[in-house]
Amino acid sequence: MNPDMQNSIEPAWLDEVRRAAAGVRRRVLRYTIDNNGGYLSQACSAADLLCTLYVRSMRLGPSIAPPVPPSFAGPPGADNPHAFTGAGYNGPRGPELDRFFFSPVHYALVLYSVLIQVGRLASDGLAHFNVDGSTVELIGAEHSPGHELTAGSLGQCISQAGGIALARKLRGEPGRCFVFMSDGEFQEGQTWEAMAALAQHRIDRIVVVVDANAQQCDGAMAGVGHIEPLAARLQAFGVRVVELDGHDPLALAAAAALPPDGRPTVIIARTDPCRGLPILQARAPKLHYVRFGSQAERDSYAVVLACLEAGGQA
């Protein structure tokens, strides 16, 4: 049992996770209001997961990247020695250290907000978000803060992370590879190819955390492309599966601390795409990208933001 669970007194880090996650939701809400658009529901579903990983679960060194993100220095290439990697925000590499790979990169604004909340990115880093010439892009790529891979074509991150995890296994490194995925990616055949390969090659220092918010671009996943029973399907592939409430940091931290047992681990985190912002429920099931239908709707969200920023409840 996780030592944290034995004590009725909440561990100190739990409050840190909650404060960080609340900050993430506020930042993404503010951006969405100011710009009349944003991936808001993803902040609601994923903030607790990402903040738990960064605050508690992942063993990362301090950021080695500039607090204010640099401008885009061009794509990688033989003629471009200046190509920049956003991996530096997750700290240096080391055999003992964990690595973080971010697959649903349309959640980029959520990740940038997490990095700010955990002190890896300057608080004004979002000023560069979606600005021409910036690395703080709308849909992140490997030059974007916190991103190590170019994962926007969904389902490709897990295979790349699998190759990195295999390389680390060949070198005997104890550090783990954490991969953050969205549930929609389990509609991609490549994801299942990757799961089979991870199990086949007994790559067990890889921990996949799935934001199972059950929604995607066209609406509720059940109507767009059914993936359940996800846990049973993954188990049949030879994966160790933990299914939990994605808004329970203690449960996630315990699952993420399981020792390797020869199988890859997938944590299916069941999440609520409106968690912390119940006003979003009126838009269900179209939650993928929020663009306000009227000034009145935008104003109603502004009222919620003002309440949150004053320390109240949404």
Place this chain on the structure above:
Amino acid sequence: MNSVTRPHRSHLVQWAEQRPEVLVLSADLTSSCEADLFRDAYPERFFSMGMAEQNMIGFAAGLAREGFSPWVHTFAVFLTRRVFDQVAMSVAYPNLPVRLVGFLPGVTTPGGVTHQAIDDVALMRVLPNLTIVDTGDATEVLSALDAVQDVPGPVYLRMLRGVVPRLFPAAEPLVVGRSRTLCRGEDITVLSSSICTEHAMRAVAALRRRGVGVSHVHVSTLKPFPDQGVIDSIASAGRGVITVENHSVIGGLGSATAELMATVGTGTRLLRLGLQDRYAQGASVGYLLAKHGMDAPAVVRAAQDLLGRTLDIPEHELVADVTLPDDSERVEDL
């Protein structure tokens, strides 16, 4: 004509012996891609990825990011057409030194349209950062590994298998970015690649015996393109240029040459031999090369067109001196 049987098969083992960073990834076509001896010699460096090419490309990308040298072996169709987005985003964008070794280029298989890579060069050529090497004989098959390993970014290597003719001296290895000028002349330039070079050589010899001035250049590096040898040969072609390639005429050597000639402004004609925007079928190499106008008689016909006269070259003058065993005998390798 000399030939070498399965040149890649044992050479890969020998070449990788002192290169512990070299890994081989395979998608259930290990002996078909002559990687079985490597698998047996270095099982700890061989990874069977199953019939799952998309994931295999991602794994190769991850291994390359960590300093390993993954050599991905499968058929060219599956390495380009099937996994185009994975190659583009997981490998080419980050400029990773992944080596994509594609077997059965063009019509070198009787396996039919699913197995014939007639558009692979076109697909790979549009990807920034990617280098494309197209081997033409046993010397190139044997020297390509060294040449490719020096390229700091991703490489797509079109590989020949089975009984491979030796056209070039063993002491003249393949060099990335350098074509081979086989002869020079002032009337016509023939640019050829892959197995079409062997056929073009017979046509060029016959033309030269008739007093036609022909430059013949074998092009093994299709990207970056062109090198100085190609530029010089095009500038000197008084009556025009012929390209002949084991590929569609769209997107490969013929297209690259057309772009070059238009850019330079040569003002001369260009005839592109290859698959004329159509699919082939399951049949022998010789049959398909003849049917689609990619063999020695086709080069002679193109030359007559450029010269505006007939040369009365009999068919027997254009036939190979030795008939190589047909790859189709190895049906287990389809």
